[in-house]
Amino acid sequence: MVLADYLQLLSYGIILGSILTLGAIGVSLIFGILGFAHFAHGDLMAVGAYAALTVVVGLNWPIWAAFPFALAATAVVSLVIDQTLYRRLRRTAPVILLISSFGMALILRSVIQLVWGSQDRVYESGIQLPILIGGVAIRPNHIIIVGGSIVLVALLHVFLRHTRMGKAMRAMSDNVDLARISGIDTERVIIWTWILGGALAAAAGIFLAMETRLHPTMGWHMLLPIFAAAILGGIGRPYGAIAGGMVIGIAQEMSTAFWSPAYKPAIAFGLMVLMLIIRPTGLVGARR
Amino acid sequence: MIEVSGFLGYAVFFLSLAGIYGILALGLNVQWGFTGLFNIGIAGFFAVGAYTAAILTTPPSASHLGGYGLPFLAGAGAAMLLSGLLAVAIGLITLNLRTDYLAIATIGIAEIVRLVFKNEAWLTNGVRGIPGISRPWDAGALGYLGVIVAALLLVYLAIERARRSPWGRVLRAIRENEPAAEAAGKNIFRFRLEAFVFGSMIMGLGGALYAHFVGFISPEAFEPLYGTFLIWVMLIAGGSGNNRGALLGAFLIWLVWSATEIFTSRLPAELVTQAGALRVLLIGLLLQVILLLRPEGLLPEHQPKVKPAPQSKE
Numbered sequence: 001m002v003l004a005d006y007l008q009l010l011s012y013g014i015i016l017g018s019i020l021t022l023g024a025i026g027v028s029l030i031f032g033i034l035g036f037a038h039f040a041h042g043d044l045m046a047v048g049a050y051a052a053l054t055v056v057v058g059l060n061w062p063i064w065a066a067f068p069f070a071l072a073a074t075a076v077v078s079l080v081i082d083q084t085l086y087r088r089l090r091r092t093a094p095v096i097l098l099i100s101s102f103g104m105a106l107i108l109r110s111v112i113q114l115v116w117g118s119q120d121r122v123y124e125s126g127i128q129l130p131i132l133i134g135g136v137a138i139r140p141n142h143i144i145i146v147g148g149s150i151v152l153v154a155l156l157h158v159f160l161r162h163t164r165m166g167k168a169m170r171a172m173s174d175n176v177d178l179a180r181i182s183g184i185d186t187e188r189v190i191i192w193t194w195i196l197g198g199a200l201a202a203a204a205g206i207f208l209a210m211e212t213r214l215h216p217t218m219g220w221h222m223l224l225p226i227f228a229a230a231i232l233g234g235i236g237r238p239y240g241a242i243a244g245g246m247v248i249g250i251a252q253e254m255s256t257a258f259w260s261p262a263y264k265p266a267i268a269f270g271l272m273v274l275m276l277i278i279r280p281t282g283l284v285g286a287r288r
Numbered sequence: 289m290i291e292v293s294g295f296l297g298y299a300v301f302f303l304s305l306a307g308i309y310g311i312l313a314l315g316l317n318v319q320w321g322f323t324g325l326f327n328i329g330i331a332g333f334f335a336v337g338a339y340t341a342a343i344l345t346t347p348p349s350a351s352h353l354g355g356y357g358l359p360f361l362a363g364a365g366a367a368m369l370l371s372g373l374l375a376v377a378i379g380l381i382t383l384n385l386r387t388d389y390l391a392i393a394t395i396g397i398a399e400i401v402r403l404v405f406k407n408e409a410w411l412t413n414g415v416r417g418i419p420g421i422s423r424p425w426d427a428g429a430l431g432y433l434g435v436i437v438a439a440l441l442l443v444y445l446a447i448e449r450a451r452r453s454p455w456g457r458v459l460r461a462i463r464e465n466e467p468a469a470e471a472a473g474k475n476i477f478r479f480r481l482e483a484f485v486f487g488s489m490i491m492g493l494g495g496a497l498y499a500h501f502v503g504f505i506s507p508e509a510f511e512p513l514y515g516t517f518l519i520w521v522m523l524i525a526g527g528s529g530n531n532r533g534a535l536l537g538a539f540l541i542w543l544v545w546s547a548t549e550i551f552t553s554r555l556p557a558e559l560v561t562q563a564g565a566l567r568v569l570l571i572g573l574l575l576q577v578i579l580l581l582r583p584e585g586l587l588p589e590h591q592p593k594v595k596p597a598p599q600s601k602e
Contacts, residue, residue, distance in 0.1 A: 037388040039328075088580055095326055095387055099520065100579050102328060106517060107572035113565035216565075224399055227392045235388070262407045269396040273381055276393070280385055 001257060004135030009253045015142050015211060016225075017249025018149035022204035023222060024229035024241035025156065026197035032173030032236035033193045034090070036097040040081070041201055042226060043108040046219030048074040048202025049209040050112050056123050063123045063210065064144075070206055071199040078198030079191065087190075105220065113216040121214040145207040152203055153242060156196065160238065165192050173236060224265050225252065228272035234281055247271065300429045302546060307436040308498050310538040313522045314443050314531060315490030321528035321589070322456060323483040324463035326387045329394030331515025332401040333488045336374055337367035337495025338505050339405055342418045345500075349420075351413045360424030364496040371492025374401075375485040383480045398512065406507040417506025421499050436497055440535075443490055448531050450486070459483050460529075518545065521575045527585025536587055545571065 023045055030038045051073040055066035081104060089096050130137035160166040165188075172179040172189050180186055208218060229248040233240025248268050255267045312330060319325040341363035348355025358366075378397055382390045405412045412418060423432045450456050458479050461469040470476055499505050509515075518541060526537020548570055552563035559566075578585070 031388070037391060039391075085576060085580070092583060095324070096579060096583065098326065098388065098391060099524065100576060102517070102520070103572045103575040103579075106568050107576075110565035110569040110572065114562050114569065118561070118565075224392075224396050228396075231389070231392065260407060262403060265396075266400045266403060269400055272396065273393065276381055276385060276389060280389070 006254070006257065007134070007136045009257055010250060011136055011138060011142065013250030013253035014246070015145050015249070016253055017246035018146050019204050019207045019211070019245075020222070020225055020229045020249050021242050021245030022149055022152060022200045022207070023226040024233065024245045025153070025238045026200045026204075027226055027230040028233065028235055028238045028241045029169070029173070029193050030197050031230070032238070033169065033176075033190060034086075034094070034097070035176075036094040036101070037227065037235075038197075039098060039101040039223065040104040040108060041197070042219035042221070042223035043105045043112075044074060044078055044198060044201040044219065045205030045208065045222060046112055046214075046216065047077055047108055047205070048198075049205035049214050049218065050116055051077075051202065052206045052209070053116070053121060053123065053214055063206070067203075067206060071202045074202035074205075075195040075198040078194045078201070082190070082194045105223075109216050109220060116214075116216070118216055121209075123210065123214075141210045145211060148203065148207065152200065156200070156238070159196075165189070169193065221265070225249075225268040228268040231272050232275050297429065300433050302542070304429070304433045304436050304501055306539050306542045307433070307440045308494050308501065309519065309522060309542050310440050310535045311436075311443050311494040311497065312491055312519045313526070313534040313538040314440075314447055315487040315494065316519055316523050317528060317531060317534040318447060318450070318483055318487035318490065321523065321530070321534065322451065322459040322463065323480060324387070325383070325480060325484050325487075326391040327394045327484070327487070328391050328512075328516055328520070329396070329398030329401075330491055330519050331510045331512055332394070332398030333371045333374065333491035334495040334498070334515050335398075335401050335405060335507075335510040336371045337492030338499040338510075339412060339418070339495075340367040340370045340492070341496035341499045342421045342505055343412075345422075346418060346420055349413075349418075351409075351416070353411045354418070360500065364493055367492045367496035368489040369492075371495070372485045372489040375488030376481070379481045379484045383484060384477050395512070398510075398516065402507050402510050405510070412507075415506060415508075417504055417508075419504045421503050421505070423500050423503075432501060436501070439493065439497060443493070444531060444535070447490075451531065455479075455482075518542075518571065521571055521578075523585075524575065524583075525578050525585055527587040527589060529589030530585070530587045533585050533587035533589075537585065540586075541571075544574070 023041060026044075027038055027041050030036070030041070048070050052063060052066040052070035055061055055069050056063055085100060085104070086097055089100055128139040128141060130139045132138075160170055168179065168184045168189050169192065171182070172184060172186060176186065179189075204222075205219060208222065212218070225248050229244035230241050231244070232247055233242065233244030248271060251271055252264045252267050255264065259267075312334065315333075316327065316330060319327045343354040344356050344358045344366055345360060345363040346354050347357055374397070378393055382393045406415055408414070424435065425431070427435060458469065458474050461472070462474070462476055462479055466476060502509075519538075522537040522541040523534050524537070525541055526535065527533025545567070548567045549563075552566055553560070555563060
């Protein structure tokens with residue numbers, strides 16, 4: 001392999017890293033505020049991807065026009081799941097929420113399969129011509145994925161740093177009881193957490209579908225790398241998720257130079273385990 | 289050797305699988321029900337047990353590792369040993385971290401176990417699977433049901449004894465109040481590791497029994513759905529912490545799952561391909577309903593009677 005081949009793998013890694021980052025931020029936010037690992041997050045990504053497909057096929061719109069609708073629809077879906085199910089279970093132990101979200105993952109996946117069938121789908125058929133930059137082939141979609149992720153992360157940053165709700169979210173993530181006694185409406189914070197988490201998951205799902213294809217199990221297979229990214233970044237820390245997503249994405253793609261691509265999930269897992277042994281609080285440092 | 293057919297044949301088939309699921313549910317009960325350890329990688333331990341038994345007991349084959357032709361009991365013992373070793377490795381890393389980390393680690397290990405069995409053809413013949421795993425002692429279907437029931441009884445009696453023992457009480461103490469158990473001088477990590485390994489060994493035994501029951505195993509059988517999700521629904525529906533609840537849950541949920549198959553197989557042809565998804569949807573909804581309406585399960589855990597402390601006058 002020559003340098004250009006490694007750079008090509010690095011570019012794939014950055015693309016995958018962007019997708020993982022969007023998913024991992026949601027997992028991290030939900031963990032920080034609700035205190036449980038949301039196992040349906042991968043399948044929420046698939047919901048977003050299929051919501052966009054519904055608009056693309058149903059209204060014959062281009063994918064960029066379907067994008068905001070899919071984000072909104074997925075935010076609504078996650079909000080409905082929370083209000084009908086998770087909210088009632090919140091009084092019990094957080095681990096019950098974990099079990100419930102595991103079941104919800106399977107429910108979402110089977111609903112997708114019932115509505116759309118289990119065959120592979122794409123938004124638009126045809127091959128995009130790559131542009132060669134220094135021997136690295138880059139397709140227009142790749143620029144959209146990485147650029148779109150940067151924009152979304154920047155928007156999230158502005159929201160978390162400069163709005164009242166964003167500050168309330170960070171406060172609640174640091175200490176729920178302190179946030180409550182200082183007058184923060186925790187139920188509203190939870191609602192916003194699901195809106196943000198759901199929308200970011202939908203964006204991740206659409207980007208993933210643009211890079212590969214749509215399939216009912218597409219989200220489930222992303223669950224392990226997303227959690228690995230969130231743990232690597234320090235679960236409960238949305239900013240750490242960016243670092244974690246990039247590390248996992250690049251490591252997974254670069255590993256294909258040495259190992260069978262079939263073991264890509266194992267790379268994510270290996271890094272996660274290494275992190276749990278060396279520094280369980282993550283790269284940025286998180287609550288235990 | 290008695291061969292059975294027709295309705296009786298189906299009943300034997302049904303009860304055999306219900307028995308194997310019962311063993312898996314009991315294994316999960318040791319981990320989750322007693323100790324509060326969140327293992328969602330049951331499929332991984334189940335698969336390690338099944339493949340260990342298959343590789344050790346089948347006659348020589350050019351397509352995968354094996355040809356040891358060992359007796360059934362040796363294969364089952366090795367299955368328990370290897371599942372236990374895998375549990376030690378995972379447990380050492382994750383058991384002193386939050387529950388969520390254990391959950392994520394177990395789902396990861398189950399996925400990697402499946403990837404290895406799928407891709408390492410020299411070991412397992414890859415996706416084509418390992419055929420020709422015979423039932424022990426030339427047993428027929430009915431005879432092998434007897435073997436499964438005997439194993440189930442042994443596991444049940446062992447776990448029930450463990451539950452009543454001081455060891456079992458410590459596990460529940462850790463689950464209910466970890467700082468209090470620690471203050472009482474108990475080594476939390478060691479007890480957790482023991483419970484995790486014990487439960488995983490039982491799952492490995494379930495895998496070995498399964499391999500000899502179906503006679504053919506491939507990575508397909510160890511998807512998270514069948515290996516993990518159904519068993520969780522069984523334990524929660526039956527009543528986690530209660531061994532009889534675990535068995536009742538295994539039997540009832542397996543009944544529901546089998547009944548939905550009979551129902552969906554009568555669907556019009558264009559819907560049959562969707563039948564699998566419909567069944568998963570139904571079981572998923574059933575789990576949510578149980579969690580909402582009866583989270584303690586059909587047979588709740590017995591709470592030991594404690595004499596109320598004398599009320600102090602204030």
